[in-house]
Amino acid sequence: LESVTIKDIAKALNLSTSTVSRALRDSYEINPETKKLVLAYAERVNYRPNPIALSLRENKSRSIGVLVPEIANNYFSQAINGIESVAYNRGYHVVIFQSHESYQREVVNVEHIVARKIDGLLISLSSETIDITHLHQIHEKGYPIVLFDRVHDQIETFKVVADNFEGAFKATEHLILTGRRKIAHLTSLPDVSIAKERLLGYKEALKKHKIPYNESLIRYCKFAVGEVESMVDDLLNQEPDIDAFFTGSDRIAVGCLETLKLRNISIPEDVSLIGFSNLRVLDLLSPPLSSIFQPAFEIGQMAAELLLDWLEQKHPVVQFKTVKLPTEMIIRASSNYQANEELLGV
């Protein structure tokens, strides 16, 4: 699909390319007459500057890469939505990559992103990722990286996360305050940042309420189908008197509910399952599923803002920071459920 170039305009108007270029950029050193002429002609032939030529010249592409474990995941698609909204307004393109929770694919994609001259990277780590030299290598050379959601201790750059500790603390405490004592925690792989923080929040809540921590109540999983099922089965076998579940994502929550349903186990009471989740449908379940809402969209927006500010700022000196956005606890109780107000401290 060939298009009009500056050269074409120059030829048509008997001018040099440099004059045309300057006229188009509204340079002061161009005769108003000529300017008008060029602009009018450019308009008429629908001239559009070739972004690739610009990229080559300026050594940047005005596009940012987003590398997430899975696009088809409610949380990440919300985050991407936030990212796209910011990028769009600031004239950047969003190029999407998936790691499919594979460390190998993450590494390959990161290399690829840099090689493709994508200006910067927004990344949420795969659940397999422990070593992050692939990020260090490029980060040290000044390549802009912003981590979001699943971040990592060992790199000093911008990070945007939900307050997972606080969310987990609130969730666990809520379960405790409604009378639960044996609270299972189903979460992602132990090396994932969000899993670590949530476990800390869970422990802290137990500690505050003087409930001993029992490691066998904690289960880790990737996001493989059927994985949650066997995990729940195993858990119920080993710890039959569990009285609540605290889950680490909507997928785990749903998998957990599915399994309980298959096994004909009903959730003891309305508030005995609570998890990190943004799914609206949870409201429709009976008993409805309470949840810790993560501001995925806003996290995406914030991450994109930080990256773009970084890209557009002239001086390489940056003060890195971690932005922590609050979660929101949404208690959904069926009408026949009466919370213990004393325990809840209402």
Next chain:
Amino acid sequence: LESVTIKDIAKALNLSTSTVSRALRDSYEINPETKKLVLAYAERVNYRPNPIALSLRENKSRSIGVLVPEIANNYFSQAINGIESVAYNRGYHVVIFQSHESYQREVVNVEHIVARKIDGLLISLSSETIDITHLHQIHEKGYPIVLFDRVHDQIETFKVVADNFEGAFKATEHLILTGRRKIAHLTSLPDVSIAKERLLGYKEALKKHKIPYNESLIRYCKFAVGEVESMVDDLLNQEPDIDAFFTGSDRIAVGCLETLKLRNISIPEDVSLIGFSNLRVLDLLSPPLSSIFQPAFEIGQMAAELLLDWLEQKHPVVQFKTVKLPTEMIIRASSNYQANEELLGV
């Protein structure tokens, strides 16, 4: 972030850039010795060809654009997943755009995509889109476009869709066979292709079973929050004796269920609400929500395959076709529900 160029290699090895270039591309006219030397050095300094320079030269970017109404929509994120999987394997990049169901934004994005030299476009039309001259203009000039899901009659190009007629027919017939007679149909805006096809399927099923078509049972909506609620209310006011709902998407289905719950109306029986949806959670509802499953991932894959084949083929002569993928009816009934086997024809 500066990187090694062919020029750097040439300088280092005292060769010309063309020799290096040829050596890297394994040209027959290069001395094996030299070749080895160049390759080894390139390897050592981690040379990566600059894709932007290549793009400028070849006038293509090895990236494809995806323009969907909303990323954060289960259906589209599954489709994008399919697209990404194919593109990744074939060395293409996926650049994401959203129209947010706005015709204006769709037009702007399409212009942008072409101007950015993105090689081809995968698009699912916004619900506002009636006129498609923005597509015609570029399609006529040979710009590769593949429509998926929400397609359009008035353009002759590749299209990939689910068999919406068939799906709607099956859904409606299922409701009829389980005893429903007054079946409401909540769907997207009337100009959207999928809405049209589904309405036809719905009508056909009624016709087959000699049930008169009643236009006031049909309601159209965009995807605005709260829109479904007032639509359902209005519907229930005007037609209080509705005995089933057939919905056009998971969002509408969920909105519908939410409203019914708010109004304290229980779904008459297990199979009285059925809709196009891919949500796993529907299984967990009580009564569980039956659905027409659309192969969103496969639709994305297929669309991407067609586009990339098109891009890579030398001759511009193409035989356009519309690929129609079957839907699957998933009947989810609670254990205490007994289907009328006679009516079902089992």
Next chain:
DNA sequence: TTGTAAGCGTTATCAT
């Protein structure tokens, strides 16, 4: 077998 030079579209520098 290797080197030179032109060109992809644009802008910046240096003339004029």
Next chain:
DNA sequence: ATGATAACGCTTACAA
């Protein structure tokens, strides 16, 4: 106020 030229990184006639 305008034009010629070089440069961004790469490939490919065309020369040698």
